[in-house]
Amino acid sequence: MSNYFVHESAYVDEGAEIGEGSKMWHFSHVMGKARIGEHCILGQNVFVANQVTVGNYCKIQNNVSLYEGVILEDYVFCGPSMVFTNVKNPRCQFPRNTSSDYATTWVKLGVSIGANATIVCGVTLHEGAFVAAGAVVTKDVPAYAMVAGVPAKIIGWMSAYGDVLEFDAEGFAIDSQGVKYHLISSQSVQKIG
Numbered sequence: 001m002s003n004y005f006v007h008e009s010a011y012v013d014e015g016a017e018i019g020e021g022s023k024m025w026h027f028s029h030v031m032g033k034a035r036i037g038e039h040c041i042l043g044q045n046v047f048v049a050n051q052v053t054v055g056n057y058c059k060i061q062n063n064v065s066l067y068e069g070v071i072l073e074d075y076v077f078c079g080p081s082m083v084f085t086n087v088k089n090p091r092c093q094f095p096r097n098t099s100s101d102y103a104t105t106w107v108k109l110g111v112s113i114g115a116n117a118t119i120v121c122g123v124t125l126h127e128g129a130f131v132a133a134g135a136v137v138t139k140d141v142p143a144y145a146m147v148a149g150v151p152a153k154i155i156g157w158m159s160a161y162g163d164v165l166e167f168d169a170e171g172f173a174i175d176s177q178g179v180k181y182h183l184i185s186s187q188s189v190q191k192i193g
Contacts, residue, residue: 016048019056034066037074051099061115069102069121076107079115079133086121108143110160128160128191144181144189157181157189165189 003020006012010028019038024030028046036048037056047065048054054066055074064078067086072078086102103122107113111125114133125131129141132148132155141147144165146156157165159175167173171183180192 010042043080055109067102068099070105070107072107073109073111075110077112079113079117081116082113083116083118084121085119088121112162128158130158142187142189144191145187154187157183160191 004018004022006024007026009026010024012018012024012030013032015032016030017035018030019036019040021039022036024042026044028042028044030036030048031050033050034048034052036054037058039056040054040058040060042060043062045063046060049066049068051068052066052070054072055076057074058072058076060078061080063081065084067084069086070084084105087096088103090096105119105121106124108125108127110128113119113131114135116134117131118136120136120138123137123140125141126143128144130146131137131141131152132146135148135152136150137147138151144157144159145154146158147153148155159165159179159181161175161177161179163175165173165175165181167183173181182190182192184190
């Protein structure tokens with residue numbers, strides 16, 4: 001007996017690794033060479049391709065496809081209908097559909113991606129980054145950066161807890177949990193302790 005839940009309308013192919021307490025809801029499909037960590041929630045109509053790794057405690061909302069090349073670390077939130085691409089220059093007439101054609105997209109610890117955002121393949125979303133709904137991410141996003149727009153640009157900074165950071169004259173901010181952050185540059189914030 002499995003220690004995870006699969007709705008009767010969902011498919012988990014033989015060989016898929018699913019962690020304890022994870023849930024796959026209506027019409028979802030997990031392919032046989034995918035790995036999903038513990039206590040993850042895959043909403044309705046989620047697709048997880050071969051070679052995809054999903055960490056622990058991830059929440060993947062309805063209508064999200066995780067194509068080969070995507071790596072999610074722990075506590076990643078993927079909003080409804082957000083999109084990951086995996087080929088830089090797709091062409092129907094000249095298919096690029098082998099593992100060597102797919103660019104790696106790395107989503108690090110605690111990242112949140114808003115509804116209908118698009119993440120172009122080959123980028124890294126660093127720890128605690130926050131991608132606004134509808135944003136199109138075309139380059140790496142620094143740790144704790146909030147990005148929005150098309151293409152996405154830094155509009156501010158957010159703590160791991162989810163507080164918008166307001167830095168003092170010396171470049172320090174403390175979130176509601178008492179955690180301190182340091183603004184190193186216009187492109188870099190460091191969590192202290």
